[in-house]
Amino acid sequence: MTSTRQDAAISLSVLERPTRKRRMLVIVNPFATTVSARLRNLVVHALESRYDVTAVDTEAQGHATAICRDAAAEGYDVVCAFGGDGTVNEAANGLAGTSTPLAVLPGGSANVFCRSLGVPGDVVDATEHLLRLADTLPVRTVDLGQANGRYFVFTAGVGLDAEVTERVDAHPRWKARFGPWYYATVAVDLFTRRYLLGRPPRMRIALADGRQQEAITCIAQNSDPYTFFARRPVRVCADAALDSGTLAFAALDRIGPLEVPSLAARLLTGSARAVSRHRRITDLGAATCAVVESLDGRPLPLQVDGDYLGRCERVELRAQPAALRCVA
Structure with a gap:
């Protein structure tokens, strides 16, 4: 315009x-x-x-x-x-x-x-x-999530997406100029170096209902979608909603080079169900809270709403129902 x-x-x-x-x-x-x-x-x-x-x-x-x-x-x-x-x-x-x-x-x-x-x-x-x-x-009351006490409105991530956020935030001019394409380029580079050819972080996700899952990345969503690629919505967690009283969780357990194209294609369909059917994605469903802990002693990278917060050995992700009033 x-x-x-x-x-x-x-x-x-x-x-x-x-x-x-x-x-x-x-x-x-x-x-x-x-x-x-x-x-x-x-x-x-x-x-x-x-x-x-x-x-x-x-x-x-x-x-x-x-x-x-x-x-x-x-x-x-x-x-x-x-x-x-x-x-x-x-x-x-x-x-x-x-x-x-x-x-x-x-x-x-x-x-x-x-x-x-x-x-x-x-x-x-x-x-x-x-x-x-x-x-x-008109006011709508919506839920918020919390990650180690910091509120988030739509998503928190532990692992790959947090590392991507850290790298992108370090180059604001490229972020402004190339937008989602810069995110995608950084994601591919980090994924290849750290998660395919390197040593990705190992974590355990423990949900409030007792379920546990080992992973290399954990995503928590408070709303749908997870993000956008230009105008295309990217959906990861199927049960995310702003007024559910819970967070929706998904985990990437591990992935090989031959599985990357199929995962990328599913992410771009805009269907969380398609993503959850990928063999390396575990849809953990909805829960009021989850604790993510490092399995190898290395601090885990954490982001909320696209802001990198740093690294920590333990992340507590918790739903805060009806915590924010919005004009919509």
């Missing part, structure tokens, strides 16, 4: 002003993939036609969480996260357990949670969507 079209579309989205404007705090990540100063100002100006808006730019990791905690304490009617999935994750961590709802505007490369809520993936359409909701402000 050109800047001229964005100007015109957002300007046209300014609707008749309501009698009382709701207080909205807009948290903007100025470093998000598709966010620019000009687009930020256009979006904020449009929202000001229907909301009493205060806009704040994030300055460092964790800043959005602190801002959201303050906003909930100050009684804002709604907090809007304008950025990528990392910004949404930080905002959710600040608003979890409070009565202040979270709205989202897409500003990243994937915007998984935004699309999972049914919010348009285009920022102009998403802004117009928020303007239409100004009078009623």
Whole structure:
């Protein structure tokens, strides 16, 4: 979309002003993939036609969480996260357990949670969507997951996907320029070096119901899908839902070179059932919690919502039912 079209579309989205404007705090990540100063100002100006808006730019990791905690304490009617999935994750961590709802505007490369809520993936359409909701402000209560105490809105991963996230986050310019293709390139490289030809991490997944599974990667989903490859949804866990009260789990036990093409093809079908039928994928179903522990003493890489959190020998993954209120 050109800047001229964005100007015109957002300007046209300014609707008749309501009698009382709701207080909205807009948290903007100025470093998000598709966010620019000009687009930020256009979006904020449009929202000001229907909301009493205060806009704040994030300055460092964790800043959005602190801002959201303050906003909930100050009684804002709604907090809007304008950025990528990392910004949404930080905002959710600040608003979890409070009565202040979270709205989202897409500003990243994937915007998984935004699309999972049914919010348009285009920022102009998403802004117009928020303007239409100004009078009623419909709220949906959704579950969150927790990984060692850190909330996540759509997924957590231990193993390969966390290592991919670590590598991608180290090269933000390539991530912004090539998007899902850069993720795919990094995934293939790491998979080949570490998981096929190298020494992958070994872990044991222990579910709340007593089941156990050894693996080299564990995926936990709080919502569907797991992620997107451009516009194509990638689904791994069949039982994932935002209001189930549980997390859905899947494990990759091991894999050989000849099995990689078939697994990649199944991931791109958009069918979790197809993925779960792969001989190296174990669909562990839904559970309220699981503990993932290293079997060889090496710390395990961990990511939540596309943010790399580091390495630890033990990861506790737990569902937090009805923990977040969202405008959708």
